[in-house]
Amino acid sequence: MSKTYFDETHCAIGHPKSTFMQWMLTVDHKRIGIMYAAVMFTFFFVAVFTALAMRIELFSPGGQIMDGDTFNQAFTLHGVIMIFLFIIPGIPAIFGNIVMPLMIGAKDVSFPRLNWATFWLYILGCIIALSSLFIGEGVADTGWTFYAPYSMNTDTNVIMALVAAFVLGFASILTGLNFLVTIHRLRAPGMTFFKMPLFVWGIYATAWIQLLATPVVGITLILAILEKYFGIGIFDPAKGGDPVLFQHLFWIYSHPAVYLMILPAFGIMSEIIPTFSRKEIFGYRTIALSSASIAGIGYLVWGHHLYTSGMSDTAKTVFSFLTFFVAIPTGVKFYDWIATMYQGKIVLSTPMIWALGTIITFAIGGITGITITMIGLDIHLQDTYYTVAHFHYAILGGVVFLMFAGMHYWFPLITGKLYNETQAKIAFYLQFVGFNLLWFPMFIAGYYGMPRRYFDYLPEFQIYHQISFFGAIIFITGLIYMFVVFYKGWTKGEASTPNPWNATTLEWHLPTSPPPLENHSKVPYVDFEPYEYKNGEPVVKFDYETMRRID
């Protein structure tokens, strides 16, 4: 029995004997990815249950289980955890770490020690964010957007949240840097950019956003701290500052951050669709370049968050026009995925039904995003539940669903075990039905004028809130069940072969499952396209000891 990465590891400092210290000090990209996953999903569940508490509160008008101030802190906590601790770093930190080096035939990322330090920087950020719960007036009540001047006036722990976001931003920059260098320098010989798997393209586009956009939010948060504690007067109207400036600076980062979330998720979709259609992907170059162009246009559309902020009408028109051009490459990707299925052999395994389910939910998220790109409609729908529902369809029904798809797809690779397919599919259907029941009524409530961040509401909105509540219960049941299925799979599941899905990319051509410490036995030579299938079978076959082609 050969050793896997669970049996041995390289450490940042020394050669500790204890398993615990080996995990704490590990520089192995796969172990670091798993640790990110463990921490992030812990936070994810904290934020999910915060959201459930809000849904219970909103079950009927008036106060049920908390007062207005607690509710304001609850949605801030939910937003800060979900955005800064989970969804922005999520897919890059978990699958970027675990899978990306395997996909390009590397032994690790370019800077493994930096990767280790980044993980602990991320943990430091989490600790700062969480400690604000227990210090002084408690967690911030500003919403995750920290809009000035509210964030300058409130007595709650805004500073902790800002410092945490700043530290997490640094972790994000360093991850991006590490991945950029890895993708540029450590690709297996022969693997040109247009022979990279599309997930690597997604991570590559994301890494540029992490590197270039995150410093802006860092500067913004520093300015907010200087404003709040030293009164420099850049946002405070009483001193001649401009509160709307904060919104501009905030969204210059936070809008590209949305693409930072979705691009690697699209990468996961582009891996799953050809694999389970047993067919080469349609329009490889279009998909790769559309990721890059979305990353580019993403910098130029932040103003669409400010249609009702008093910004000039000319600026609104320009931002609206540019925003429509994000929709085009995104739409093209969707048609490419569907065209990939044409004349394929569609295997409806769990990762595939997650991917297809996401096509539905993300399409709704995307289309309703176009509604609020239309300025005249946004004047009505801005800051209502319509926008809230759009955001959750795009981010939960897009990014997180694809993250789940990726978890089902790479689970055998990471753990060396198989989960129970039937149970995993039940978990999917529960979540899919619960999700739509939870969020769709909010489009209607929002259209009728239900504003967001309301702790109490007019009675006519009650029916929508109640349907949402039942949807939430179904969704969370499915969510928990999915993790139970994973847990049972990991502890008791059947052992997996190195390539259980008949996939083509390099992460499935490893000598053992789970992979050994330094991945492939030898560096492969890549003289083939990433998704070559012939008659439903992968074209390229390797001898896993020598990594020479045997097809």
Added chain:
Amino acid sequence: MSNTLEGFNAGASTLSADVDFAFWLHIWLSLGLFLSVVGPMFYFAWKYRADKVKNEDIGTVTHHTGLEITWTVIPVIIMMVFFYYGNTTMQMFRTMPAESQSIVVNVEGSKWKWKYEYPANASGHVHKIGGVYDRDKKTMGLAALYVPVNTNIILKMTAPVDDVIHSYYVPAFRMKEDVVPGRTTQQWFNSSKVGQFDVECAEYCGTDHSYMYSKIVVMEKADYEKWFESTSGDTPKGDFAKDGKSLLRQHGCKSCHAIDTDKVLVGPSLKTRRLTKEQVLDVIENGQDKLGYAMGAMPADMAKGADAEEIATYVASGMKGTKPASFAACSSCHGEDGKGMNGMSPSLISYDKTLISNVFKHGKQGLIGTMPKYLDISDEEVAAIVKYLNKTND
């Protein structure tokens, strides 16, 4: 139900029909786009399901220039249609009618109320109305904006510089614009129907964000004119008597101060109209010089330890029972009876007219927090408020 969102489907504003048209055009075209993705997806997943397809029948198409151009160009055209309608509806909202043919109302949004100031009428009277949504009664009656039907109304909106951003949202008119401290933003409407339309705050602004309602009441022109030319200061519905009770509601006092109970909400209770023991101790320890009394600043540390405790208990109880000897430190300024030497220094027994008026003028910084200045409350209004508080609580 008197307190559901009123007037959403009235189609009352001249603009809402155009917005709804743009919305439904967008929804139907988008539904087409949605089905062009999801339809083939279901069809392919069924037609090419694994157990029906032989391996040798799997296709190899990876490019089709014609198709790729089609599914790029058609969405681009649809997006430009959306852009056109989004932009024209925006232009409608943003192109203000001439002020000479409109009524210009100044709107002030502050935590957590809307106030309206009309232009001066023929006799020079300026109507100032608006106020806080009454959470207990769930009505917005006196917090409303009254306007005539079929008339352009321009709202010039701002917030005090020490306040936060709000947003004036009228779902029935499909309109919304942020209200930014230190800036003046504008929006306009023209209602073709008589009726009542709800106003919500749409930009998160803190504790009572979800109670920052108002109402737009559209009236017949004659009724409006009759009210507008009057000088009573009342609303057209006659529910805006300048008595203390209405004033407390108008200025939002009850958002922070309990009137009927001793409970400390955001600020101290107005039932006892005295400082609590903790507050007295805080003033003794830190002094107080922000209230603008003629005797000037009260120095810190006038009394210490057990003496301070004794004084605080005595003052907080309303100066009943035996006066402690240590009170001598206080009586030189506040008087033997604690009533504050003819208004030269604050009364310790009760928030009297001088004190309340000074707090409105200067704001108050103390143990519990900071109360902003309320410079727009006139002397008569202060008198009415004091009268009301005396009547309710004595």
